[in-house]
Amino acid sequence: MEYNQQPIPEEYLTLSEEEMEKRIRDIKEELGSKLVILGHHYQRDEVIRFADHRGDSLRLSQLAAEAHEAEYIVFCGVHFMAETADILGSADQKVILPDLGAGCPMADMAELEDLERCWEEITSQYNVEFVPITYVNSTADVKAFCGDHGGLTCTSSNAPKILEQIFKDGKHVLFLPDEHLGRNTAMDLGLTEEDMFQWKRDDWDIELPDNPPKIILWDGYCGVHMRFTPAHVDYVRSKYPGVKVIVHPECTHEVVEKSDLHGSTDFIIRQVTGAPAGSVWAVGTEINLVNRLAKENPEKTVVSLNENMCLCVMMNRISQSHLLWALDNLYQGKVVNQITVKPEVAKSAKIALDRMLEMS
Ligand code: SF4
Structure with missing residues (x-):
């Protein structure tokens, strides 16, 4: 499905980093508890630093359901996640996706x-x-x-x-x-x-x-996780003796079979974060998360399982400029890029989500 994003005004594309950061922080402060920004782990650093909460899909779905005070939920992720937040949120909450083009091909x-x-x-x-x-x-x-x-x-x-x-x-x-x-x-x-x-x-x-x-x-x-192959596992094992290979279960079974560990994004973060200093990790998941893990764990070696960037271009569509544009509009009382699910669809989808949350 294609979701069309209207071009955002030119001024947002020419602002300096500092100016954008200042304006986003000012609006966040101004809107206070009326606004909550959720950020998926695969978001760029320039965006995720503004998130009130980061998480994987499950955690963010739960946070959306718990954000009772927030009138606006700005979802830095992809379309289905914003839909889930709308389904789990209350009727008076508005869910905003800063770039409508951020869909998920899967x-x-x-x-x-x-x-x-x-x-x-x-x-x-x-x-x-x-x-x-x-x-x-x-x-x-x-x-x-x-x-x-x-x-x-x-x-x-x-x-x-x-x-x-x-x-x-x-x-x-x-x-x-x-x-x-x-x-x-x-x-x-x-x-x-x-x-x-x-x-x-x-x-x-x-x-x-x-x-x-x-x-x-x-x-x-x-398509992102399909880019990891068994040959990549062989390669990192020869390049980094003693490396632990950890991959997401969206990878093929051949890759999972050859890895040391596999599990959700949250599992990957916990394993790498909790590992001893000096340990070496090759991680098979989206590159923004792998780079962040490397930065936040400087006493360990953390590399991507595939040296050629495995980037989710859809997640990457959410830029600082789009975030500022969406927030600027909210500040002026205008809601742009609201994601709404038809009530009859939301009702049935919520049954499926509630069954999951009960069994989790
Ligand atoms: S990494 Fe991107 S394409 Fe892959 S499942 Fe997540 S959102 Fe979809």
């Missing part, structure tokens, strides 16, 4: 129409219970579908706990949109490739197997 790989077709095929072929589980990196429509069909959302932090419980209950799973998070989590729980089936959105002649797979994986992926 979220856009699961469209409602395709999901409805897949679900129809699954439920007409099998007599066992399937639960649709969507990674929070998905559109509000897809979350709403899951809420309406006995399903829920998950994040990379709580996916293992949620999938374990569903399998324990003897149910089967349709997991979307990220094939790799689904496969890595299922394999951690002891499933094998034989227990899985890969759904292909564009294959109209696809045939489901006779026996119901334990998990059906959608064919979505994150």
